[in-house]
Amino acid sequence: MLANSLIELDRAHLIHPVSSYRGHEALGVRVLKSAKGATVTEASGRQLVDGFAGLWCVNAGYGHDSIVEAAARQMRELPYATAYFNLGSEPAIRLASELAERAPGNLNHVYFTLGGSDAVDSTIRFIRYYWNARGEPKRDQFISMEQGYHGSSVVGAGLTALPAFHAGFGIPFEWQHKIPSPYPYRNPVGEDGNAIIAASLAALKAKIEEIGPERVAAFYAEPIQGSGGVIVPPKGWIKAIRELCREYGILFIADEVITGFGRTGPLFACTDEDIVPDFMTTAKGLTSGYVPMGAVFMADHVYDVIADGAGNSAVGHGYTYSAHPVSAAVALEVLRLYEDGLLENGIKAGARLMAGLEGLSDHPLVGEVRGRGMLAAIELVVDKQKKTPLPASAMPARRVFDRAWDNGLIIRAFANGVLGYAPPLCCTDSDIDAIIERTRRTLDQTLDDPDVR
Ligand code: PMP
Secondary structure, eight states, rough: HHHHHHHHHHHOOOOOOSHHHHHHHOOOOOOOEEETTEEEEEETSSSEEETTTTHEEEEEEEEEEEHHHHHHHHHHOSSSSOOOOOOOHHHHHHHHHHHHHHHHTTEEEEEESSSSSHHHHHHHHHHHHHHHHHTTTOEEEEEEEEEEESSSSSHHHSHHHHHHHHGTTSOOOEEEEEEOOGGGOOOOTTTTTTHHHHHHHHHHHHHHHHHHHGEEEEEESSSSTTTTTTTTTTTTTTHHHHHHHHHHHHHEEEEEEETTTTSSSSSOHHHHTTOSSSEEEEEEEGGTTSSSEEEEEEHHHHHHHHHHHHHHSSSOOOOOOTTTTHHHHHHHHHHHIIIIHHHHHHHHHHHHHHHHHHHTTSSEEEEEEEEEEEEEEEEEEEEETTTTEETTTTTOOOHHHHHHTTTTEOOEOOOTTTEEEEETOOOOHHHHHHHHHHHHHHHHHHHTTTGOO
């Protein structure tokens, strides 16, 4: 009864992100009520295993009292403090310091945002400011990758390469350029890692030369492309790309909004890849989704140019909620949890997840299983030899998503036939086993779908 009235209210008033508004009205909302660990409960009382940690963000899992307590304590003591006018709060200052201590290399300065999109947006502003301060105002061209995702702000959505984020919005802008994704499963140069790295380097070089090296401001990459379909570049790819940016004097931004905070194993994927970017953007796992927050990490040499460039003038970039004390208190507690066994459990659970998904490779619909740590995907095909994607009619991703849901499993079903997995790092063996078993059942049902044959 309650659920029915909520469905009506939702239909009438709530605009849902990245959805077909009319399609959503027809389907109606599925109301989630509560959650604990990796288990989510619908308003009807039915339970599901969350194989996607909300939206790749609830890394710590649901229902941690210590996180709730940290937020409540901070709300009671000081629910808000601006970071404008030389003001600050203890949790925000401590968090910046703890993060800088753990970040790769000289990423010693942290700018807090409300999420990933405004973290990316902030880097674009900082980068323009940086090049102006260096006396190179012509460096205003930005490069990112096909299949990349860098948020949904007006400018960030132009670095994003997903068609739905562009169509009808008049973006990307003419100063936003793309190079092909290092997508091993579907790459014109084949699956060999060295060949893919060489092709990416050649493509980036060609793009820089085409634009004019003196005009390129920055290159953006995700260590693993998330929303593009969990695309895992070959080992060594990001290091090679980072070096090429250095050779050309172009800033390199690692967008770790998904890969950060234990998703691939270590706290940051950059550490694993042995690189130090000029900026690193993070969000999601920073607070495990309990409250909104993102963090931009800025290297010393960039910070100094901006700081000296501004002199006594204000760098005019800020939000009311920059460095929010409640979000910072939550992030500090989440950070403590990561280091108190959560990262370790994520590595163990990630190995079980990958092994379990690999075990599905024999399924007729599974073209490829890929991933790292607790970030994984299955790419569905109808012909393994030819890598033929499922026909569009059979793969309204929605249908696979719905079957999984009915089987008690939340996953991401991308429109291109990729199933995405990003479970909470707190998953137990039985959570992981349920994810695998329910995935197999979903695949079997999909095989029976007459549209698939
Ligand atoms: N960058 C990447 C790599 C992301 O995956 C996302 C979100 N999925 C964003 C930026 C944007 O983050 P948000 O949705 O918090 O604005």
